[in-house]
Amino acid sequence: MSNVIEELRWRGMLHDLTPGIEDHLTNGPRSAYLGFDPTADSLHIGHLVGVMTLLHFQRSGHKPYALVGGATGMIGDPSFKSTERNLLNKETLQHNVECIKRQLTKFLDFSSDKKNRAELVNNYDWMAGYSFLDFIRDIGKHITVNYMMAKDSVKKRLEDGSGLSFTEFSYQLIQGYDFYYLWKHHQVTIQLGGSDQWGNIVTGTELIRRIEGGNAYALTVPLVTKSDGTKFGKTETGNIWLDAKKTSPYAFYQFWINVSDDDAARYIKIFTTLTKDEIESLIAEHQKAPHHRALQKALGREVTVLVHGLQEYQTALKATEILFGKSSAEELASLDEKTFLQIFEGVPMAEVSKLSLHEPSDPVVFLTDVTGAFPSRGEARRMLQQGAVQINKIRWNEHQPVTKNQILNGRYMLIQKGKKNYFLIKLV
RNA sequence: GGGGAGAUUCCAGAGUGGCCAAAUGGGGCAGACUGUAAAUCUGUUGCGAAAGCUUCGGAGGUUCGAAUCCUCCUCUCCCCA
Numbered sequence: 001m002s003n004v005i006e007e008l009r010w011r012g013m014l015h016d017l018t019p020g021i022e023d024h025l026t027n028g029p030r031s032a033y034l035g036f037d038p039t040a041d042s043l044h045i046g047h048l049v050g051v052m053t054l055l056h057f058q059r060s061g062h063k064p065y066a067l068v069g070g071a072t073g074m075i076g077d078p079s080f081k082s083t084e085r086n087l088l089n090k091e092t093l094q095h096n097v098e099c100i101k102r103q104l105t106k107f108l109d110f111s112s113d114k115k116n117r118a119e120l121v122n123n124y125d126w127m128a129g130y131s132f133l134d135f136i137r138d139i140g141k142h143i144t145v146n147y148m149m150a151k152d153s154v155k156k157r158l159e160d161g162s163g164l165s166f167t168e169f170s171y172q173l174i175q176g177y178d179f180y181y182l183w184k185h186h187q188v189t190i191q192l193g194g195s196d197q198w199g200n201i202v203t204g205t206e207l208i209r210r211i212e213g214g215n216a217y218a219l220t221v222p223l224v225t226k227s228d229g230t231k232f233g234k235t236e237t238g239n240i241w242l243d244a245k246k247t248s249p250y251a252f253y254q255f256w257i258n259v260s261d262d263d264a265a266r267y268i269k270i271f272t273t274l275t276k277d278e279i280e281s282l283i284a285e286h287q288k289a290p291h292h293r294a295l296q297k298a299l300g301r302e303v304t305v306l307v308h309g310l311q312e313y314q315t316a317l318k319a320t321e322i323l324f325g326k327s328s329a330e331e332l333a334s335l336d337e338k339t340f341l342q343i344f345e346g347v348p349m350a351e352v353s354k355l356s357l358h359e360p361s362d363p364v365v366f367l368t369d370v371t372g373a374f375p376s377r378g379e380a381r382r383m384l385q386q387g388a389v390q391i392n393k394i395r396w397n398e399h400q401p402v403t404k405n406q407i408l409n410g411r412y413m414l415i416q417k418g419k420k421n422y423f424l425i426k427l428v
Numbered sequence: 429g430g431g432g433a434g435a436u437u438c439c440a441g442a443g444u445g446g447c448c449a450a451a452u453g454g455g456g457c458a459g460a461c462u463g464u465a466a467a468u469c470u471g472u473u474g475c476g477a478a479a480g481c482u483u484c485g486g487a488g489g490u491u492c493g494a495a496u497c498c499u500c501c502u503c504u505c506c507c508c509a
Contacts, residue, residue, distance in 0.1 A: 291463040
């Protein structure tokens with residue numbers, strides 16, 4: 001059994017710990033849990049930090065519990081959110097829980113017969129049948145309102161005047177009870193979470209102490225930040241999801257490739273299981289030749305393989321090479337249809353009748369009216385004038401008509417706006 | 429309940445009867461430079477080839493002409509009770 005605390009520490013994944021946890025962990029295999037809120041039907045890369053934390057526990061010989069918040073998701077965690085959340089309906093929630101469960105099984109070992117195989121639990125299972133009256137008698141009795149109000153997450157809402165409903169206020173008690181329940185029935189002694197969860201977790205350890213005089217521990221992981229101060233895990237287009245349907249493996253890989261140098265050095269420790277030596281040599285390599293972006297490439301490879309598998313990674317890599325590589329125009333033309341489609345999976349596509357190309361077309365009209373690649377002619381013209389448009393990797397201008405010669409593979413055409421935006425046209 | 433301020437193009441924020449598709453800043457997009465980075469510089473940012481058209485919380489009205497004036501409505505914020 002290896003020292004998981006040490007592991008997390010060098011990876012920059014330790015924010016806060018309750019005293020005694022290190023001894024507790026070194027004196028034998030323990031069970032630790034981390035909760036996921038089913039707010040959407042997929043996890044996003046922000047959740048990956050939690051997943052990795054659990055993974056490190058498992059690799060160190062401890063038993064991880066991944067909790068899906070079927071019950072807590074019905075309430076909404078007020079922690080560090082400025083306004084009351086809208087409640088999701090039960091069907092959505094149920095659907096989300098199922099989706100998240102399926103995703104989690106990819107990352108941790110849930111199936112082996114090892115003693116420390118991961119377990120998946122849903123707090124709905126023990127909360128659903130718990131009557132309100134019983135709950136406030138059995139559990140609520142042990143925690144004072146003063147204690148609950150003193151939490152930063154609650155205090156903030158009271159101070160700034162936005163307030164919070166009783167529903168949200170009671171969230172920490174439900175989460176605290178989860179911990180108690182897992183402690184009591186599954187010998188889970190540690191709760192893991194993001195740094196925003198500290199207050200909620202400690203309510204749990206407090207409950208365990210007051211009800212049973214038992215010991216339980218908290219460990220939190222710092223919130224992942226970006227060096228430029230913007231929010232991690234978001235792009236202009238939205239969250240980076242783990243579900244390939246919501247964020248294509250290509251887009252996913254691209255996200256990591258585009259991470260800044262400073263961030264890459266931090267992220268590679270958090271999001272990959274590469275060893276300390278491997279990471280240090282990558283960092284050294286990157287410093288010697290930053291333009292090769294060894295860190296970003298390794299990061300992209302590791303995380304994409306972890307989330308989507310080797311094959312998807314290779315396709316994403318190939319797509320990247322073709323879209324950003326050197327001899328692209330010829331390479332693009334040489335692709336067979338199958339590879340071509342694989343590479344451009346997830347790229348917006350329009351189907352256009354072949355008839356529209358019987359005559360050479362004015363590029364402005366073709367790119368807007370005919371294909372919808374641009375929302376307005378003005379924009380298409382502007383882009384063409386600025387030299388921002390490429391057709392099949394060849395820079396295009398507004399006087400260059402589009403003809404049949406631009407058709408690839410008998411029916412495709414690749415429109416590129418700027419460096420990173422693609423649009424596919426399929427002739428039918 | 430009383431009093432006051434306000435709602436402008438993605439955001440912030442000017443404009444207070446024609447010169448306003450609307451200053452300026454931010455953001456976005458693009459180009460150059462690079463490493464698909466950062467920083468920087470440049471261009472661009474309602475639709476339309478143009479004439480022109482649609483836009484300044486909503487609905488009406490005054491006027492040759494309204495983001496700007498009037499009426500009503502909706503919403504937001506502040507102060508007092």
